[in-house]
Amino acid sequence: MDLAGLLETLRDTLIVSCQAYPGEPMRDPDVMSRVARAAVIGGAAAVRVQGLADIRATVAAVDVPVVGLWKDGPDGVFITPTLEHARAVADAGAQIVAVDGTRRPRPDGLTLAQTVAGLRDTHDVLVMADCGSLEDAVAAQEAGADLLGTTLAGYTGERPRTDGPDLDLIALIAVTCEVPVIAEGRIHTPAAAAQARRAGAFAVCVGTAITHPSTITGWFVDAIAADG
Template identity: 40%
Template sequence: MVNLVDRFKGKLIISCQAPADSPLHQPEMIAAIAQACVNQGAVAVRIDSPAHIEAVRNLLPDIPIIGLWKRMYEGSDVYITPQFSDALAVVEAGADIVAIDATARPRQGGENLADIVRGIHEQTGKLVMADLDTYENAVLAAKAGADILGTTLYGYTGETGNLTPPGFDLLAKFVQDFDLPIICEGGIGSPGMMLKAFEIGADSVVVGTAITGVDLLAQKFIQAL
């Protein structure tokens, strides 16, 4: 697993996802998009839901997958792999790393972040990527045993909703204060922004919409008319 993280250093990870109402949301389509990204040099892919992870794993048996499952539960705003059972499903589908919401927001059923991280480690042996929004939550995630810290949720929570990703300032604090692999994710819209993240000290960068968000990119152009 340590060697797996070493493979990411200085390299690009691409998030391959599509809206639920898009024809690209079909698992075989996401798998094809993932293969196209890997063909061009992506060292890993970030994939949402067991069905999509399984399709990508079947097509790309050797490529590292950061897996997650976006699910909404009543009474909680946590939606990235919110429950331990969701994490297990992600691993069973073929993920090498499990991405989870690691904010301090309450989870449905009262599950504890540290218990979820420990359960993933003990029952699956997989690494955990903490999707974060603030420095304070990064401290808690590190104490909980997360293996990787990401800026994924900067700008997407109630506490950071007034901020616009990418969270370069947050990234700089992570790099300075944590002896863990740091991934910059969220709002990386150009190669120049990616390079800036690496200059700040990110071990790896995840790009999603700017590369694979066909629906949102088309919508942006149409709306401009």
């Protein structure tokens, strides 16, 4: 499938992020690939996976596009932060490479545009820019990104952290940019996913509410405690 066709397969669909944090019981590539398979059975049109081993295991386990990323570092620019990271994610088999799409300095000193161009020099993949603001999204579009995610909205200091998805940002990007916007971040219910789509999202990415049992369990525990 060519890249334009790959992009079109994501229109009006759900992407499921399958990730576990270091030290957690599910932090295992085989487990994450099985979680991804379960998400695909449920109707996910693509999955988003962190870490090279997880990407390789998931690519072998599912027949939908894999959005790959490599988190490296404690804070700041840590989502696929360098060109080297991006190429490694593509080498692991991801058809879509998610990178930090903010305007912050990158660890290797390259601009986002240089990172996108450098990745395209060696790999035939789509690039998803994880953004934190409208200004990030505009700059990422100019840098050549194929998809604009709201992944970092509320985490870079440019926008307040909303309780649910940042619907205003989704709408702003949708009307300002020509590149499709992927709604991601704090989408905790099916109703919120539908709201994000109505706000202008090309596709919706949900992680914690589907694939992170520790957090989901905590929501129920807190609700029961608060009611008691």
